[in-house]
Amino acid sequence: MPRRPILIAPSLLAADFACLGDELRRVEEAGADWLHVDVMDGHFVPNLTIGPVVVESLKQRARVPLDVHLMISEPRRYARAFVNAGAQVLTFHVETARDAADARETIALFRAEGVQRVGVSLNPDCPVERVLPLLGDVDLVLVMSVFAGFGGQRFLPETLAKTRAIRATGWTGYVEMDGGLNAETIPACAAAGADVLVSGSALFSAPDLREALTRFRAVAEAARGETIHA
Numbered sequence: 157m158p159r160r161p162i163l164i165a166p167s168l169l170a171a172d173f174a175c176l177g178d179e180l181r182r183v184e185e186a187g188a189d190w191l192h193v194d195v196m197d198g199h200f201v202p203n204l205t206i207g208p209v210v211v212e213s214l215k216q217r218a219r220v221p222l223d224v225h226l227m228i229s230e231p232r233r234y235a236r237a238f239v240n241a242g243a244q245v246l247t248f249h250v251e252t253a254r255d256a257a258d259a260r261e262t263i264a265l266f267r268a269e270g271v272q273r274v275g276v277s278l279n280p281d282c283p284v285e286r287v288l289p290l291l292g293d294v295d296l297v298l299v300m301s302v303f304a305g306f307g308g309q310r311f312l313p314e315t316l317a318k319t320r321a322i323r324a325t326g327w328t329g330y331v332e333m334d335g336g337l338n339a340e341t342i343p344a345c346a347a348a349g350a351d352v353l354v355s356g357s358a359l360f361s362a363p364d365l366r367e368a369l370t371r372f373r374a375v376a377e378a379a380r381g382e383t384i385h386a
């Protein structure tokens with residue numbers, strides 16, 4: 157089966173929040189496939205970021221899908237608000253669920269609210285076994301390669317084993333990796349089987365955003381190629 161192309165999802169967390177519309181345009185012109193939007197509630201993670209109101213404004217201008225990463229304790233409570241605001245991909249953290257049955261209830265509620273693509277995420281200290289029973293229920297797994305909460309952290313290479321374990325099951329959904337991704341860390345992510353790559357600080361701090369994004373895509377595609385022919 158031919159694989160989907162690599163998708164690059166810039167994380168707006170590293171953008172200048174005083175001019176989000178311009179920043180959105182800048183990443184779209186640079187070739188972004190999705191726009192990654194980090195939602196934090198000050199409870200599941202110690203940081204606070206943005207809510208549905210901002211997502212709604214972004215949606216008015218976005219040409220690419222909004223990939224909304226909920227780092228919040230009560231994902232069910234806010235699912236409708238984010239769908240109505242225009243989130244096309246909506247991801248919750250499995251740590252917010254008691255067990256697999258509880259996580260499935262969240263997934264079912266997301267679907268009932270009209271989420272196009274449902275994702276489940278896990279922090280570096282959460283075992284991959286928490287998400288393996290859910291692969292048949294979701295469209296995307298977001299493997300955190302740093303602890304959720306802040307941009308600009310160092311990539312944790314031990315998280316790559318989770319991406320490999322998910323792919324080892326033969327699962328063909330999206331595997332997204334998020335945190336500390338740059339031209340040095342992306343090849344390992346792609347070789348492990350990730351096909352959606354989130355980058356915040358490395359992209360937004362690059363002197364030429366388009367050049368950086370193009371390079372990230374190229375090193376990712378090349379690393380996948382090596383896996384095929386290995």
Ligand code: DX5
Pocket residue numbers: 167169170192194225302303304305306307308309334335336337354355356357358
């Ligand atoms: C961390 C967020 C990430 C973060 C990525 O909690 O989920 O999306 O913004 O930023 P960088 O690429 O700077 O690690």
Ligand code: ZN
Pocket residue numbers: 167192193194225334354
């Ligand atoms: Zn994120």
